[in-house]
Amino acid sequence: MTTLTPKILAFDVFGTVVDWHGSIVAEMARLYPQVDGNAFALAWREGYRPAMARVMSGELGWTRIDELHRMILDDILPRFGLQAMPEAERRLLNRVWHRLNAWPDVVPGLMRLKQRHVICTLSNGNIGLLTHMARHAQLPWDCVLSAEVFQAYKPDPRVYRGVAEVFYVAPAEVMMVAAHQDDLAAARACGLLTAYIERPLEFGAGQPKDVSPEPANTLHARDFLDLADQLGA
Amino acid sequence: MTTLTPKILAFDVFGTVVDWHGSIVAEMARLYPQVDGNAFALAWREGYRPAMARVMSGELGWTRIDELHRMILDDILPRFGLQAMPEAERRLLNRVWHRLNAWPDVVPGLMRLKQRHVICTLSNGNIGLLTHMARHAQLPWDCVLSAEVFQAYKPDPRVYRGVAEVFYVAPAEVMMVAAHQDDLAAARACGLLTAYIERPLEFGAGQPKDVSPEPANTLHARDFLDLADQLGA
Known part of the structure; x- marks a missing residue:
């Protein structure tokens, strides 16, 4: 002490x-069991620092993490065969970071x-x-x-x-x-x-x-x- | 419903x-029983809008309420015979707004x-x-x-x-x-x-x-x- x-x-x-890793893996297993949830969670999180760096360098104006998460999500979906995911579903999935x-x-x-x-x-x-x-x-x-x-x-x-x-x-x-x-x-x-x-x-x-x-x-x-x-x- | x-x-x-009124009256009764707590609480609160107006007009730069409360306090103390209050006591009293x-x-x-x-x-x-x-x-x-x-x-x-x-x-x-x-x-x-x-x-x-x-x-x-x-x- x-x-x-x-x-x-x-x-x-x-x-x-x-x-974040375990929570996203569990959500993916429930909603998109065909996807490798571990690789998906890691890819999503990997985009985080580069996205913030774009804000801090001034390339992007002030942007909240919810929006950065969404940009990264849109970017990685095709890599996991999910490029056809509709807008409403993307929004819901992006909110996994709130849960x-x-x-x-x-x-x-x-x-x-x-x-x-x-x-x-x-x-x-x-x-x-x-x-x-x-x-x-x-x-x-x-x-x-x-x-x-x-x-x-x-x-x-x-x-x-x-x-x-x-x-x-x-x-x-x-x-x-x-x-x-x-x-x-x-x-x-x-x-x-x-x-x-x-x-x-x-x-x-x-x-x-x-x-x-x-x-x-x-x-x-x-x-x-x-x-x-x-x-x- | x-x-x-x-x-x-x-x-x-x-x-x-x-x-705020009842809490400040109670604090004044405890610490400065010689003062009219009701009048004191009202005077302190009365200074609030004019102080914010000075910030919003640009006369003062961005200033937090803790600092505005303190400016008003320093201003009203003489009116209540408390002009001799030492710095440490003023700080403590100003924190009544946190309590x-x-x-x-x-x-x-x-x-x-x-x-x-x-x-x-x-x-x-x-x-x-x-x-x-x-x-x-x-x-x-x-x-x-x-x-x-x-x-x-x-x-x-x-x-x-x-x-x-x-x-x-x-x-x-x-x-x-x-x-x-x-x-x-x-x-x-x-x-x-x-x-x-x-x-x-x-x-x-x-x-x-x-x-x-x-x-x-x-x-x-x-x-x-x-x-x-x-x-x-």
Whole structure:
């Protein structure tokens, strides 16, 4: 147990809070059983960073993740033999990102962490998406913060500094919680505390992820319950 | 019971959700019993619109309500013989707006309304203030939306249209809920549905408020439980 008491815990969402890979594989198995759901989920997610890079370079104006997800979806459907999918079905499928399921430790962990800390999202997902997801997965956020609020995508420093500004606290009073070392490195460069969460199955059982500790992080936790233990919550 | 099913219920906060007058009177009675708490609360709130008008006219750059509240506080303290109040005490007192209490019908009403509708704030209060208030008063918002997100204060149309855009819905799928006819009139002009909530004691028992119905509103409700009844929630 440490004596750290960050006032604000800011959570990355995709992969850290919700199992995007497993949720998309399950949806594909239900709706399009002929498709390789694992490859489909990976291809959809792979388009994410390049799409955000087009926004941050100025090639695209400010665009929300719902729209980026849709552009990537339209792009990959032909590769999976689904090029004939009608518009209404594409819209519905694109909303799968609003219906992702939380990892099993998340809700009990957040309920404990919320007792002593303000808990908020800090995600590149847009506000509407994160709000619908919170309702679906019963995530008890105090507040939904998004790249949409700051009009910049992580790892842009404006997003990390923005949380501290919103709450009038010093950057070192905010702890970024994520399953991705690059997100945490960018947060650390802005003066935030960092907690790494192991999500070895983020990309599915076929593609186990390296979850070895990075000594530069403030904390390294197996999951949200372990994080609550380490924060004395 | 109507058959209206707005997807999003957007709530004004000060006066509609929380009893700012009663909460400030109680805080003043506890900390500064020599002061007329009723007059103090009214004076503090009276400075609110002129301060926002200075921001919206461009005289002040974008300024959050926490800072506007502080400017007004510094301005009124001498009038109440409190000009010697030290900085740390001013800061603490200014945070009273984060600790306002909800009207008694609010939490049970929101719990019912949340079952079928997305419930969010749509307040000129800043995100940090609204988040702390939600924790204090146990308000189960799905999402905290604020003038701070849209960088404009109500009744600017960008705020009302902003909610619909955040959730990718038509303005008529959003219902603005407020205890103030001018807020509702501005929302209606942007195509939102409107629900008026009676809060006859918003300004205290000494200054009862006219709560008579405005026929242009979609609904007129005594309180949040009546609103839930009328929406079939």
